[in-house]
Amino acid sequence: MKKKLPIGKKDFKNLIEDNCLYIDKTEYLYKLITEGYYYFLSRPRRFGKSLMVSTLENIFSGNKELFRGLYIYDKWHFKKYPIIKIDFNEIKRNTPEILESELIKALKIISNNYGIEIDDQFSNRSFNDLIRNLYSVTKTKVVILIDEYDKPIIDTLTDLEVCKQNREILKTFYGTIKALDEYIQFCILTGVTKFSKSSIFSDLNNLYDISLDNNFNSMLGCTEIELEKYFEEYIEDCCKVKGYDKKKLLQKIKRWYNGYNFSGVDRLYNPFSILLFFKTYEFKNYWYETGTPTFLLNLLYEKQYDLSNLETLELFESSLGKFEIENLSAEAVLFQTGYLTIKKKMDTPRGILYKLHYPNLEVKNSLIDNLLKTYINKNNNETDKKILEMEAQLEAEDIDGFIENIKFIFSGIPNVLFVKKEAYYSSVIYTILALVGINAEFEQMNNLGRLDCAIKISDKVYIFEFKLNQPAEEALKQIKDKKYADKYDKGLKKYLIGVELCDNLRNIKNYVFEKIE
Secondary structure: OOOEOOOOOOOHHHHHHOOEOOOOOHHHHHHHHHHOOEEEEEOOOOOOHHHHHHHHHHHHOOOHHHHOOOOOOOOOOOOOOOEEEEEHHHOOOOOHHHHHHHHHHHHHHHHHHHOOOOOOOOHHHHHHHHHHHHHHHHOOOEEEEEEOOOHHHHOOOOOHHHHHHHHHHHHHHHHHHHOOHHHEEEEEEEEOOOOOOOOOOOOOOOOEEOOOOHHHOOOOOEOHHHHHHHOHHHHHHHHHHHOOOHHHHHHHHHHHHOOEOOOOOOOEEOHHHHHHHHHHOOOOOHHHHHOOOHHHHHHHHHOOOOHHHHHOOEEEHHHHOOOOOOOOOHHHHHHHOOOOEEEEEEEEOOEEEEEEEOOOHHHHHHHHHHHHHHHHOOOOHHHHHHHHHHHHHHHOOOHHHHHHHHHHHHHOOOOOOOOOOHHHHHHHHHHHHHHHOOOEEEEEEOOOOEEEEEEEEOOEEEEEEEEEOOOHHHHHHHHHHOOHHHHOOOOOEEEEEEEEEEOOOOEEEEEEEEEEO
16 A cells, blocks of 8 residues: 655654655764764755654654664664754744744743753743753753744844844844753754854854755755655556656656755755645646745845846855845845755856756746736736737747737736836746746857847747837847847748837837848
């Protein structure tokens, strides 16, 4: 009988006792607990962080029989340690006062379980007392497991003052750990974001950050090998029910849900999406159903981030870990929240450079759909219809129809959303094309300049240059002068299209095009 799919389960003990499917990651956990002491791990939401923390809790609780048949079973001593486990998903954090009070309450529940007293005025003092007294009572070093450490900050980003105050509470709270090294056996903090050590972790600078460590790339998520091993019965069943060829099914699953990379060799599946796929055997955007962070959409819009850059981003390692609430980096947030991942890692004289890209079709569709709604307030069937027509128009070489549909979409953008910047126009056009699935290249360089947009479809390539408040003829002339069409095969039909964008009209004012063979 197939093992149950552990959808929504994040408690390791409950998962094992309920005969649920579990991908054995205990070899990584064994490496963690035998080779180091203080760790930090950043991973996107729905990636298995809470289950990992629960698994560690059961290892340090000495629950050996739960691990029968797993890698760690005959390698670890399964000694029982006193454990402080804090899950910020379960702690109210609306205001600094509530956060402080709820932290103290969570610590008092743990202290009561061990029959010890702690200070109940400030959370950092309560934390200090709890660690010291646990060690004193049990004569055993303490294990600290903190899940979603950044929740009180992420959830209040829309109120900067509250966010800053929450950050200061957490900074003081986490700083307690550094001074109590002699009482601590093991400590790990997990979350989505990675704050620089100069902010929230300035007093806890002994954490080893494994977020981009090759050795722990596959500690969470599901590799290709693991997918075929652990989900073998579900794969076979899906083929029978849906009539899929196994090889083609695996290719389609890979296209939809694979692609995450955190600096290692293996590309990973999001376990949440995989579980839901095997529950329904339907290819859907499961990430979309869990919601896209509002602060991320607002950040991209407020910064007027040119979305066409998302396909060609390159960042140094230091930039990937930059998350400061006073000056959020769009690229860092997109990476840390899982909307972009590492496509390629390159050594340069300046340090490690990462080329970023969407992990897979599911994530790209989820982000683009949400961005389109944010940028153009898309909420009517007529707009959907126009968008769906556009690929067929390019196939039919109907440039007039294609441009008219773009004009229609721009005309429906509410005035309050419209921004008089070329990047805004570019972002809207990018999201439209990406949502349709049209393979467009933006901001492509040659030795003479940078072309705005090229769309290659079948035996045709459409080369666009956009000019804000300048004649369309000037845009067409630039395409020719900069020889943007030269890079494309001679066998292709080439359309050179100059487009004049107009601030007053908030739309395309004019366009001209030429066809060359």
